[in-house]
Structure formats: structure tokens, C-alpha cells
Amino acid sequence: GQGVEQPAKLMSVEGTFARVNCTYSTSGFNGLSWYQQREGQAPVFLSYVVLDGLKDSGHFSTFLSRSNGYSYLLLTELQIKDSASYLCAVRAVGDNSKLIWGLGTSLVVNP
Amino acid sequence: GGIITQTPKFLIGQEGQKLTLKCQQNFNHDTMYWYRQDSGKGLRLIYYSITENDLQKGDLSEGYDASREKKSSFSLTVTSAQKNEMAVFLCASSDNSGNTLYFGEGSRLIVV
Numbered sequence: 268g269q270g271v272e273q274p275a276k277l278m279s280v281e282g283t284f285a286r287v288n289c290t291y292s293t294s295g296f297n298g299l300s301w302y303q304q305r306e307g308q309a310p311v312f313l314s315y316v317v318l319d320g321l322k323d324s325g326h327f328s329t330f331l332s333r334s335n336g337y338s339y340l341l342l343t344e345l346q347i348k349d350s351a352s353y354l355c356a357v358r359a360v361g362d363n364s365k366l367i368w369g370l371g372t373s374l375v376v377n378p
Numbered sequence: 379g380g381i382i383t384q385t386p387k388f389l390i391g392q393e394g395q396k397l398t399l400k401c402q403q404n405f406n407h408d409t410m411y412w413y414r415q416d417s418g419k420g421l422r423l424i425y426y427s428i429t430e431n432d433l434q435k436g437d438l439s440e441g442y443d444a445s446r447e448k449k450s451s452f453s454l455t456v457t458s459a460q461k462n463e464m465a466v467f468l469c470a471s472s473d474n475s476g477n478t479l480y481f482g483e484g485s486r487l488i489v490v
Contacts (some may be wrong), residue, residue: 271420298477309382309468309481310421354421358476365436366476368420 269293271357271369278375279345287340287353287372295360296333301340302354304371310354314340342374350376380405384469384482392490397456399485401469410452411470411479414438414463421468427452428474459489 271291279285291299298317302310314329316322316338322329328341342349352371359367382403391397403410411426423436425444433444441463443455452469466486470479 300477300479302479309483310479312478312480315477356421365423366479368422370418370420 269359269367271355271367273353273355273369273372275370276373276375278377281345281347281376281378283345284341284343285345285349285374285376287342287355287374289338289340289355289369291336291338291355291357291367291369293336293357293359293367297358297360299331299338299358300356300366301327301329301338302356303351304354305351313353345376347376347378350374380407380480382469382471382480382482384467384485386485387483388486388488390488390490391456391459393459393461395459397459397487399454399456399467399469399487401452401454401482402450403452403469403471403480404450405471405473405480406449407471407473407480408449409472409474409476410446411472412436412442412444412452412454413468413470415466415468415484424454424467456487459487461489463487464489 300315301313304310316331331338354371355369356366412424413421422438427446430449466484469482472479
């Protein structure tokens with residue numbers, strides 16, 4: 268069946284970096300998105316990728332490998348406020364091209 | 379920029395009661411969505427709408443109705459509230475590409 272997998276938790280240290288992984292298995296591929304969700308708040312869009320490679324957007328960068336069904340979100344120069352859940356969502360082909368969501372990775376940034 | 383407004387922020391009702399959540403957007407987006415978010419589970423799509431008066435069922439539509447009477451608003455009705463469906467309900471909108479979703483702050487359903 269179709270699915271998007273993410274590790275449940277990730278810990279890192281302020282000033283360093285964190286890599287949030289996402290693997291997927293879908294019927295076709297029509298793009299992958301990353302969202303940030305702080306506790307008690309709405310998910311906020313971070314990045315969308317559809318081509319292989321690294322997309323550098325400063326504090327957040329996104330990598331995609333379609334042949335491996337794999338993406339990661341890289342956060343550099345971590346701040347305490349980066350502590351949040353990071354959601355990966357993949358758009359499949361067909362079935363009205365619906366979004367398939369991962370459960371999210373809870374990132375904790377320690378001082 | 380735009381904003382998505384969900385009301386109420388907390389919706390409290392009794393078991394078996396019909397309860398309605400409302401959502402307004404001023405992005406002028408065609409597509410709107412209702413998701414349910416339970417702790418430990420991913421976002422699950424209840425209903426979506428690609429234009430005014432259109433309704434499409436998601437994976438979790440059983441027990442819910444939706445209404446898109448205007449482009450800017452999308453409401454969700456829980457037809458008979460149950461305690462096992464206490465969750466956060468998130469409304470979102472997107473342009474036709476659907477590549478970027480803009481979410482509201484969420485409405486928490488409490489069934490007593």
C-alpha cells in the first residue's frame with residue numbers, strides 16, 4: 268500500500284543542524300512538501316520539491332531522491348524555536364492526486 | 379497575504395449531537411480541505427472541495443457532512459458526535475496546483 272514514513276523523534280543542539288528524514292512509497296509521484304507544526308498551532312508550509320537534488324532555502328534546505336523514495340529537510344544553525352513537529356506529505360498520481368501525510372517528526376532543540 | 383479563520387476554536391457538545399465547524403479564507407483559493415488530526419496519527423482528509431458547491435469525500439468522510447456554499451467558506455458538520463472522535467479539525471485552502479496548503483489554527487472537538 269501507499270505510505271509516508273518519518274522517525275517519530277529527533278534531538279539536536281542549538282547552533283548545530285538537524286536532518287529530518289522522510290521515505291515514501293506511492294503510486295506515482297507528483298511532488299513532496301514539508302510543513303512545520305508548533306505545539307497547538309497550525310501546520311505552516313516550508314518547502315515543495317518535485318525534482319531530484321538539493322534545494323537550498325537558507326535556514327531550511329530540502330533534498331529529494333525520487334529513485335529512492337527519499338527526502339530530507341535540513342535545518343542549519345538551529346535555534347530553540349525550531350523545536351516543532353515536521354510533517355512530510357507526498358502527492359501521488361491518480362486517486363484525485365491526494366496528499367499522503369507522514370506522522371511527523373518531533374524535533375527537540377536543546378541548549 | 380491571506381488568512382484562514384476557523385470557528386469556534388473549541389467546540390463542546392454532547393454525544394449524539396450534531397455539531398458544525400466553520401472555515402473562512404480570503405486567499406481567493408478554489409480548493410478547500412477539512413482534515414482531522416489525532417494524537418499519534420497523521421492528518422486524515424475528511425472532505426475537500428475544488429470549487430463553490432463542489433464536495434469530494436476523503437478517506438474519513440463517514441459520520442461527517444460538508445458544505446461549500448461560497449468560494450470563501452467551507453463548513454464541516456459532525457452528524458452525531460462520539461467521544462472517540464475528539465480531535466483537532468484543521469481547515470486548509472490551496473490554489474489549483476495544491477502544492478502549498480494554508481491551514482487555519484484548528485478547532486478542537488470535545489464530546490461530553
